[in-house]
Amino acid sequence: MRYRGLVTLAVVLSCVLALELACALGWVARTVIIPPSAMVASLSDILWSGEFNRAIALTLTNVMISVVISISAGFVLGVAIHACDFLRRAVEPYLASYYAVPTFIFYPVFIVLFGVNSAAIIAIAVLLSIVAMITATMNGLDRIPGVLLRTARIMRLSPVKTALMIQLPAAAPYFFTGARLSVAYSFIGVIASEFILSGDGLGYAIAYAYNNFENRQMYGLMLLIVIAVTLVNMTLDRLDRRLQSRLRR
């Protein structure tokens, strides 16, 4: 485990070093990619100056709202669809092929509905992330071993207690996997939407820097997003593993 972590780190570091070297030797033009050291310097400027604090806060807020909506609504919808067999048979084919649809094509619709603001961005992010939570919820409920439900009946638990004390913990690792995907999709949804349809937020800041040939700033912002997403993902991954390891039989 530790060894594997070190290898992963070594791979990343060697890529970074190779890029640094390629930039320093002039193999890659600075108008294309700036050296990683310059990206880090730019990122530190961005953070120290506070110039983008508003954009950062806005993006994170939108991501958080999208995460909360898609996880809670996705969970409720997943439970409802799972409970109703008729609904499930009708909806399942659409859920299975959902991610074949490029959700972003609907952005004109949301702009008409909500205007050019956070609501339209959150709507697209939720549209992108909610289905991962719905399918994970259904999958989790499907995978609860029947014998656990029989055990609950033998222990004469009420339906509510069975749901809370047996079904919820038994399916929790699957729910968590769905939640994790929802977080990832929310980030993608929010930042990509800001990129194409907003006048604010980190996505917009990158697009703005790009349009104005502000390479240094653009790469600094990109690094910021990569680091933020990696940290969030690593934390969730650690929790996920802990939950999954209990189920491995």
Next chain:
Amino acid sequence: MTVLAMASRDAPKAAVEPPAASLRGVTRHYRFPGGGKTLHALGPIDLDLRQGEFFSVVGPSGCGKSTLLDVLAGLNPPSEGTASFEGKPIAGVPDGIGVVFQEDASFPWLTVEANVAFGLKRAGIGQAEIERRVDYAVGFMGLRDFRQSYPAQLSGGMRQRVCIARTLVLQPRLILLDEPFGALDQQTRLIMGDELLRLWRETRATVLLITHSLDEAAMLADRVGVMSARPGLFIDVIETGWSKDRDSRIVADPRFGEMTGRIWEKLRAETMKHMQTQGAGPR
């Protein structure tokens, strides 16, 4: 110790005592989804489980053994006939019944200790009493060193012990076991059989064990009920006559061979019948 001494259990006394559980003309029919066709899975069954006896059920696969257990556990009502536990008709899961299933039913999100205590907490029993009973059951099932472990860290046999301990702490008066050692290897099964006998002696509960192992049935039970192919009926009930303090060493006794031979004689024809209806060859 005379492990193999014949039982001194006197039949007349057992007949006077009311049965722990009884089935009268119990049948089960399953309706196929969609069609009007029904499957006659079980019965009619008449059975009295004597107070404190160890009763084994053997039968060909698919003969309705588990269906029988479901009826006794109150998980499924009989289609016809009546089932009663301690004189009261069974409607829903009665108080005082414990079930151990073949599949691993330990809760993977709880430690061994929390698994064992699960039912006690629901029953609103005081913390001190919970601790006392969990302590006892964990020690009894040889899980003391694994109290804080999660089921994923245990072997299949140990997880089954967790499930047995979890049932045991509730002090059921009737313990139903549905092929609880089905997933375990032969040696572990024998040892678990010994533990089951010890548990039975100590708790003085009535035990019904469903098994597909003739040896297990013959070794553990006071009486062995042999079931027919579907629809399951009792074609014979054999008194083993073992003493109460028997254990797995009984397999060395010549009469053990006689006993399994007798059970197999009854079962052989039924098993072949089952294979013919299933169109399956010997495994």
